Amino acid sequence: MDRDICIIGQGLTGLTAAHRLAKAGKSVTIVDLSDQSGGLAADIPCGGTTVERMYHHCFASDEHVLQLAAELGLAAQLKWYRPSNGLLSGGKLYPFTTPADLLTFSPLPVWDRVRTGMTVLAAKRRREWRTLENTTAKSFLIAHAGRTAYEKLWKPLLVSKFGDDADQVSAVWIWNKFKLRGGSREGLKEEVLGYLDGGFGRLGRTLAERLPADVLLRNNETALNIRRINNGYAVETDSGIITASAVIAAVSAPVFNQLTDALDLGDYRSRLNAVRYKANLCLLLSFDAPVTPFYWTTVCDRLPFVAAVEQTRLVPAETYGRHLLYLSRYLDESEPLWSETDDRLASVMKEALFAVFPEAKAHCRGVEALTRSRYAQPVIPLQYSRRMPEISTPLPGLFLAGMSQIYPEDRGLNYAIRLGNETAGLILA
Ligand SMILES: Cc1cc2nc3c(=O)[nH]c(=O)nc-3n(C[C@H](O)[C@H](O)[C@H](O)COP(=O)(O)OP(=O)(O)OC[C@H]3O[C@@H](n4cnc5c(N)ncnc54)[C@H](O)[C@@H]3O)c2cc1C
Structure with a gap:
């Protein structure tokens, strides 16, 4: 066996699990199809610092984020801001903060x-x-x-x-x-949101940088399938085969479903089949001037985006030397917008934005990032506690640790960190 544990996915779940297992003396290999750590919270360079490809903040109650930031020596850089929220309804903007x-x-x-x-x-x-x-x-x-x-x-x-x-x-x-x-928020007091200087992508990056030397992190490598071998598993990737006594798939349920196609998972398979996800399109635009009056504008009207998140209404624009605005849309893969070209998608979203905020057109510098996430948000149906695929699959040493294993809470950085720790704990128990 090459390793004790193979982890598929270097989002916060996979990286947290890797740290805990490596600390306990296990040999760990991580594979990820991306060349970047942090998964959905990954970032891009922006004006001498970094910012997430997709908007992120944390809440005062996110104890696992706070603890991880402290462990990584980043606590002083996790700052608290008072967000302003709005609603766009019937073409009119309403403040919706207090x-x-x-x-x-x-x-x-x-x-x-x-x-x-x-x-x-x-x-x-x-x-x-x-x-x-x-x-x-x-x-x-x-x-x-x-x-x-x-x-x-x-x-x-x-x-x-x-x-x-x-x-x-x-x-x-x-x-x-x-x-x-x-x-x-405390009682009727104002809400506060946490934001890490340089963005939450730093959590993933710092975790990856601080992995013990014997943890092998293999970027740009896609896991294709998981097979059983004597006393363990063989993870076939597009670059080779990793054998390990245990596997943690820190990915979505549909990806895990494909990876385990050849395995007999019994009834667990029908649970995997039943989990549905929404995809997300997220456009990050930069401007010379503010666009909306709020950090977070929820769109109740029919527009190609459902939220406009003005990063620089939370964090000062000087941080980036520009104003930043995310436009976000959750959708199904079957919706035509999902398969539009990047250029067309950006122009559809921008046109809709400029129809609501005409002055923004003259100030728009351009597109900083356009991100398509196929598995962005699990749909949580009735009785999910009975339908959820558990972290422990029916096969010993095979674990699924993705957003569909987070319940009753909704997915988020805080719960990804908790899930990574919990999954490592199951292996070490
Ligand atoms: C638009 C958007 C906004 C969000 N905003 C917030 C927020 O404000 N606050 C908050 O707390 N949370 C937010 N979240 C949620 C948060 O980003 C996630 O809960 C968290 O990052 C999930 O981490 P993860 O490690 O479980 O999964 P992921 O980050 O999805 O990581 C999975 C990893 O697996 C890799 N992978 C997938 N398939 C394979 C394969 N076959 N082979 C190899 N590697 C593979 C991927 O490349 C990825 O790196 C947001 C999410 C979205 C989509």
Whole structure:
């Protein structure tokens, strides 16, 4: 056997697991199809520093991010900012940062604004989530915030992330969102978001740089399949074969499904088959002047993007010597936008942006990055705790550790780090 453990994927999950296992004396090889560490949080150079290809921030309650930053000596560079949020609804921009903003949100009748506020507050305080597993987010929101609030506020938000699957999404997912945002503010005080100087791509890069010397990190190498051999596994890649006693696939469920095609996983296979993901298109543009009034603008109208995230409304524009704005769209691979060329995609998104913010056109410097992530967000259906493919597969020494193993929380850097540690712990137990 070449190694004790082969890890597929050098996102935060794979790298965290690698560190813990190497520290415990295991020999580890990591393979990743990319030449960069950090997976979805990977970055690009920008104005003498770095910034994520896709927007990232953390919450005050993200204990695993805080702990990892401290371990890597980056704690002082994790800074806290007060975000401003807005909603674009019916072609109009509304501030949506404070409870007072909700209370003056005119598209909703006054009583529905109050009910919406109470729904969010109650969700923040709620600890028990299992009874929510039988309810869709839609039913939960209609029951608590009212139908008008659902139609005008929550439905556009759910559809913007989950498209045709919006009606299937579990109430556990929306409960978590409320809880997370609530956890980043004290009572009715302002919300704070964390951002690491140079971006969260640094977490992945620093983890990779600090891997013990005997950990082999093989970039630009795609895992093709996993086969069983005596007392372990053979991971076939496009550059060779790695044999190991155990394998952690720190990738999405569909990728794992393909990799394990030749293995008998019994009922576990049907769980893998059932996990669905949304893809994401993310365009990062730079400007000479601010574009939107907010850090985060949620788009309730039908535009080719569902969120406009102005990085330089959170972090000062001087950091990058330019203003940065992400335009994000979740979608299915079958939607025509997914297969557009990069140029066409960028121009469709830019045109829609300039229709809402006409002055931005003259200030636009150009495209900094355009990123397509096929597996960006798992769709969390009812009763996911019973349907989720577990980290431990039915085969000894074979583990799946991706975003579909995070529940009841939603995917995020914090949970990727937790998952990496947890998976390593299963091997070391
Ligand atoms: C648009 C967007 C915005 C986000 N914003 C935030 C945010 O603000 N805050 C937050 O906490 N989280 C955010 N997230 C989520 C966060 O990025 C993820 O939860 C986290 O990075 C997942 O890490 P991971 O290691 O589990 O997976 P990934 O980062 O997906 O890593 C998987 C790795 O596996 C590799 N790989 C895949 N297939 C193969 C193969 N066959 N062979 C070899 N290698 C392979 C990939 O190249 C990749 O490096 C966001 C995600 C998206 C899509």
